[in-house]
Amino acid sequence: MYAFTYHRATGLRQAGNMLGKLEDSKILAGGQTLLPTMKQRLASPANLIDLGKVDGLKGIELKGRSLVIGAMTTHSEVATSPVVQQAIPALAELASMIGDPAVRHMGTLGGSIANNDPNSDYPAALVGLGATVITTKRRIEADAFFTGLFETALEADEIITKVSFPVPKKAAYMKFRNPASRFALVGVFVAKRSSEIRVAVTGAGASGVFRVPAFEEALKKRFSPKSLEGLSIPATGLNSDIHGSAEYRAHLVGVMARRAVAKAG
Amino acid sequence: MSATGIGAPVRRKEDYRFITGKGQYTDDLTRPGQTYITFVRSPHAHARIRRIDASAAKGMPGVVAVLTGADLAADKVGSLICGWAITSKDGSPMKMAPHPAIANTKANHVGDPVAVVVAETQAQAKDAAEKVVVDYEVLPAVVDPAKAQAKSAPQIHEVAPGNTIYEWHLGDQKAVEAAFKGAKHVTRLDIVNNRLVPNAMEPRAAIAEYDAGNDSLTLWNTTQNPHVARLVISAFVGIAPEHKLRVIAPDVGGGFGSKIFIYPEEVVCLWAARKVNRPVKWVSERTEAFVADAHGRDHVTHAEMAFDGEGKILALRAKTIANLGAYMSTFSSSVPTYLYATLLSGQYEIPQIYCEVDAVYTNTVPVDAYRGAGRPEATFVVERLVEVGAREMQIDPADLRRRNFVKKFPHQTPVIMAYDAGDYNASLKKAMELADVKGFAKRKRESARAGKLRGLGYSTYIEACGIAPSQAVGSLGAGVGLWESAEVRVNPTGSVEVLTGCHQHGQGHETTFAQVVSDRLGIPIENVSVVHGDTDKVQFGMGTYGSRSGAVGISAIVKALDKVEAKAKKVASHLLEAAEADIVFENGQFKVAGTDKVAAFGDVALNAYIAHKFSGQELEPGLKEGSFYDPTNFTFPAGCHICEVEVDTETGQVEVVAWTAVDDFGKVINPMIVEGQVHGGIAQGVGQALLENTTYDTDGQLVTGSYMDYTMPRADNLPSFRVETTETLAPSNPLGIKGCGEAGAIASPAAVINAITDALGTEEIAMPATPAAVWAALQKVNQSRKAAE
């Protein structure tokens, strides 16, 4: 780790100001991605702004037909929340599959989506559910939020405050873990909403989370695993590494999608 | 059996300090005035070092020194060595290349140290290390052992043309060829025994301190064998004379072989500590460990087994290329030779065996002994051949094994080893019952209904442990003897210290060794402490590896206890005023036979020291005895592991659903600890078979250089194990102990792959059988099935 200056923010506006003004500054949330990267000297921000003591960034609330979760809410809080388990059980389950207990007790929703690791789980839920990311500046639709590998629509001094998930009729997440890292080798989130059906895939895409229109079309006719039988996605544009070829990942997208539909019931 | 004696599942005495965080590992120690060292490591697999510019680094805050391979050479620090001489078929000696602790002219693998920075803090040392500018001329690299001997392959060391270290063989080639000619059936296999990264929980560490007043050095080091480390560092590397170097191995968190070896880092710490006249500390980071600790396995083998019409094995032949990496590590040469080919007879009567082994240099991390060391590789070859042979000849695999088991002992194999005791049928039978092999067909149908393939695989393994009779290993090239030492010190109050030359780094010696003493002397286990791991405290000893601490280390203790008892009887005879011949020792009491005169053990101990009851001319005061125990044979733990898997055909995911292990470890001192050793060994073997995927790219970069890509086994990769034992005593040592430390890792990979291939209906699956690999294999099976239709 290189030397850096630690700042404890006490309010959102102050945090935003610091982020805008301090040179080479970064938000510190759960630190589960940022700190290991800094320890390995792969990242060297000069200033860290800790959101840990900023009020109002944590919490889970059902507001009408939407589940609103604060950016600093930990994976463990989402996984064990009766509200989440009741409203969107697939989301609670997804959170319970992130990392290990230590990671889940520190890592946050905001940190996960701001980081947009192509193998992380939450992006599939946000895109799969058609969620909205709420920041210090605006509201961003999930489809527009994740812009590429470790890239998001966030501006340099913009902070995520919460995420609003519309409650679907049915949803499920199936994760095929990378054997080593246990991140998603392929994760598929399937949701049936009154307006639409969404199939979002994480882990497989070379530029992060993506939707599968062909699967969505097929499921619109009938929401059943049978509708996806024989369907697959092309391997082009998918990741290929020692853990699996692009062909294998393409195949797994089909398998995990069918299993997710079956699970959603 | 007493509650703490031999055979009792005593809770581990050492766990209190470990579980409460009171363990003292090397990294827990801080010496006054301590500095920190960081190694600048080669980012290239093969590169000439043109120039090193340390000027910027030297000017960084807190820097005490920047040292290079040139400084090391100028100080005439000797090369690291391999201590086991292997002779090639043509009679030529193995080609051991120099291994300077810091590369001077050429870096030979990613991670090879090229310079070091000593600084006031760890962060300062790291900061300065980034400022060391090394001008490299990058050379082409070779990483694949099968390609290392090609004419076109880059040459790594001048002394080893064709990167060949030795071309060794064992057995009667002509007799084997004749046997193959007469065979009814021949089974042929190409096998890759995958490279593994050891990953002990505690990374390696060293602190070196120079005492200028006495011109002596102390090294705290994560070593499995402090005396061997001291010997090599003194006699070969020449850092300090043996009596001026103290090596302390405090608590050590796992080794699995990787902490046997004498590495560059501890040598450099010692050398640097004297140079800067300050203590120097190094603690490996996990990522660093991936390129700094010796790896394991990495064999490429073609093997064939010849059978007659009844499924009797006639002969076995194998040709293996063993990758020893960029340098020959401390015992590397012995692993693919005398620890491998000598076990190719398995549990079977095989009349003829011939094995050829070429050991090669590549631009990879050095390879040396790792849990099992050669024996897992041998077991994998034998148990795959037998299993595949059974399938090809359509004989039940258990039945084929039974037909070929060695049944009479002693049994001389054609590959040096003489098995002295065992009952291979007994362990197979018991394992088959426990695993409910009879019910397998039903379970397979149930799995099929759930869309899954189920398979069952056996591994009836044998290993040679209790390493080792010194004369025997000496005749095979070992540079050391492999006896063990012990000293039993009875204190005046009757408590006991046992000084052992073994070293514990997870095995529980502080408990099992104390059990043996408690059992023998009839004293509470709390009154026994086990001392180890410090060359200033303990007499010379050979350390812990090769499942030797029970069979060899405890035998040395038993020998010393014999002497203690004999001496104590003399003391008791004076105390009880009886003839020495009339004294009997029972349940911790000395008795005069046929009378009610008794003396407690503590009274005798006290009298030995106060020496009031006998004259010092007649009997020496004190009660302390030592011994050096040299075994007369290896021991031969053996058993049967049965693995059952379910394969998800859609994803290729293999789940190990059941595991049965029935092992014959001879006399068991502590069944709980033995079971734990088996559990850990199976976990490592399942890791090798399913998960651990060391991958180098063709440039020699380690692709799996962290846990993000290197797959360690986790609890959820494993089922609950059924672990049982059978017992035939080892005739070569006093308690009949065989050893249990490596069995799990030796037996399990073959059991897993035999189960997977049984499920898939193809033999073409390499380790590790990752989901992607299994899925690909299934695609092939389906394609060839379609083509056949």
Ligand SMILES: Cc1cc2nc3c(=O)[nH]c(=O)nc-3n(C[C@H](O)[C@H](O)[C@H](O)COP(=O)(O)OP(=O)(O)OC[C@H]3O[C@@H](n4cnc5c(N)ncnc54)[C@H](O)[C@@H]3O)c2cc1C
């Ligand atoms: C061992 C391990 C296993 C893991 N396994 C998984 C897994 O299986 N699946 C998975 O999805 N993830 C996994 N993770 C990642 C984990 O989920 C992280 O918690 C998450 O990626 C980052 O969240 P954080 O709160 O720790 O963020 P931090 O590490 O603190 O920050 C990450 C990045 O986000 C930025 N940031 C944080 N909060 C905000 C905000 N509110 N607004 C704007 N920017 C912000 C930071 O500046 C930084 O750039 C794993 C991590 C570890 C260490």
